[in-house]
Amino acid sequence: STVLGLLKTIPQEMPWLSCRHIDLPIADVEVNSSYIWQELWDVSPDLEIAYREGKRLVSGIETVDMTSAPQQELPFKQGGMYLLSGGLGGIGREVAKYLLEHYQARLILVGRTPLDEVSDKIRAYQQLQQLGTVTYQPVDICNLEQLQSVVSEVISEWGVKLDGVIHLAGVLHEQLLLAETEETVAKVLRPKVLGTWALHQLLKDNEDGLFIHFASVNGFFGGMSVGAYAAANSFQTAFCNYQKTHSCLESYCLAWSMWDEVGMSRGYQMKELTRAKGYYGISPLQGMYSLLAGLSHGENNLLVGLDGSKAMIQAYGEKCENLQQLxxxxxxxxxxxxxxxxxxxxxxxxxxxxxxxxxxxxxxxxxxxxxxxxxxxxxxxERTQPRNETERQLAAIFQEVLGVSSVGIHDNFFELRGDSLKMTQVVSRVRETFNEELALSWLFESPTVAKLSDRLAPTGNGSLSLAQQLQTASKNQENREEIEL
Known part of the structure; x- marks a missing residue:
């Protein structure tokens, strides 16, 4: 399951490389060989295929009507005890607040590091303490012994059992696959793979236990520069299915599009690309409402925050209302x-x-x-035409690569159907035209003619030179820390 997110990232970073995942049934070698031979000649863009009873199946998505009447009561218990990994992150605080105010829950918040007396997290923790019974424990969620010790101590103190786990913790690391190392991939996989397994061990024998996964849509779609993160989240989604079929737990997985400057999404460099692909930004409050809607409708696996009007989303079967007329x-x-x-x-x-x-x-x-x-x-x-020679040259490059007749200086490269292959072409031509060492990531951060022109501006106009900006960006990337959701 982990390889799926990685596999779906590969063609986004390396369009020349074709790959797909084939799920074969237990059948004769001759039968399965024929399926593989058929896939070798298939030219469809399908990346995830399964064969069952002679039929070829592909993965897809469908819309869930959240405006209909709730199908079930929310699975939380009055006075129940819940463990939240990454519970002091942006959305974690909203979930904790809701449980304290509406269910008088007892909460164990676990995080990777001790709380700093002056940090934003300690203030959030103190505010939650005013609402009810809460404890924070610095613990490695991948260490089962540490988790068991913390939970045992709290159970002895509070005199109640653990009713559920809400797993929000994760690590977002931006890196092209070809630049990844064993260490960088392991760092991203650890909380979503080992952490998920360890938290499952805490709860697996509880017949009415609740386990809620917070994942990312990158696990289903893959993602440019977040291949390891996509792999981690595809595991988490699959593990939710495992829990439903191999345990007594009530398990849900909500895969989110992109948090709006919250938790791991704070400072994320690919926001323009993700919006153009069909990912809405989600505020913590919107996330909380989506969580409650999903749980009340009994949906075990949800992708939240998708724009059904975008081509990438529609390619997987999402059919939005007919908002456009040909x-x-x-x-x-x-x-x-x-x-x-x-x-x-x-x-x-x-x-x-x-x-x-x-x-x-x-x-x-x-x-x-x-x-x-x-x-x-x-x-x-409404389209603003180029104002100087630099913008005119950049606009010409955009027009030629994108195959459009006109480009305004504020037109977004990705909304004009720019993809990873066209990105490489634009960057290559900008390097040739301006004799500048332009990094691929700059087009993510500056996807319009106007923004890209500013980055190519000479130092004398009050802007950093491109070399200085690249050096600064490199330092910022090195200094990025793991943060909780």
Missing amino acids: TGYFSAATSKVKLPEWLVYDRFGSPSHCQWEQLEVMPITETGEVDRDQLMGGGVG
Whole structure:
């Protein structure tokens, strides 16, 4: 299961490398060999395939209607005792506060390090203590003996059993796969793999125990520069399924898109890319509401915070409401009766009906092409044209690589369907044009012509040179710490 997140990251970082995961049944060698041979010749973009009863199955997602009536009571107990790993992170505080206020719960918060007297965490801990019974214990969640010792002491003191675990802890580490080492990968996998297993051991014999996993959608989709993190989260999602089928625990896994400057997402460099791919930013309060909705509807595995209008999400089967209308325009010189009732299929095979509109005059650009921006309702007026030679050169590079007729200085590279391969092409051409050593990560952080132009600005204008900025970014990356969710 861990390899799935890693495998789905590979083509995002190395588009030239094709790979897929094939889940074969227990069958004759000849049968399974035929399945493998079929996959070798299959040109679909499917990355995760399973064969069952002669049928080829692919992984996908479907929408859950959270507006319907709740299907069950929330699984929390009045006065119950719950252990929260990473409980003093942004969303962890919201969960702890809710349990204290609404269920008078007793909480064991565990974290990697002791609390600093002046830190934000100690203040959050003191505020939670005012709401009810809470203790914080600095403990390695991967060390089962330490966990058992802490829980045993608290049980003796409070006189109640452990009713549930909410696992929020994790480590986000940004690194391209080719630059990863055994140590950096192990550091990311540890809390999600070993930590999950150790926490499971604490609770596995509790017949009515509750285990809630907080994971990331990267476990399902993979993610540029977060391959190890994606692998860790794909394990956590799969382990939730294991708990449901091999234990007596009530287990749920909520995989979140991206926290809005909270916990591990604070300072995350790929936010522009993740938004363009279809990941909404989630506030702690929104996260809390989503948690309660998911639990009340009995959904054991949820992906939370996805934008169904984005191509990547739709490719996995997500069908959002029909918010866009395909419209075809023709001039007065063309007879409408000559136009057939076209049925257009999108890249995912979904049919889209075309609505025709007749114009007196077809708008044309200076280059003689149809002005699509004007047809779409005035986009040209909102688009800011390049203001100097640097912006003009960058805009030209964007246009050529992206295959578009016009690029404004504030147009987002990723929203114009830029991908990892096109990123490499842009960076290469910027290096050639400006004779600058441009790092690939700068396009993530500066995905518009205007922002990229600022980073190429000379030092004399009050901005750092590109070399200085790269050095600063490198130091910032080295100084990033593990933080709790």
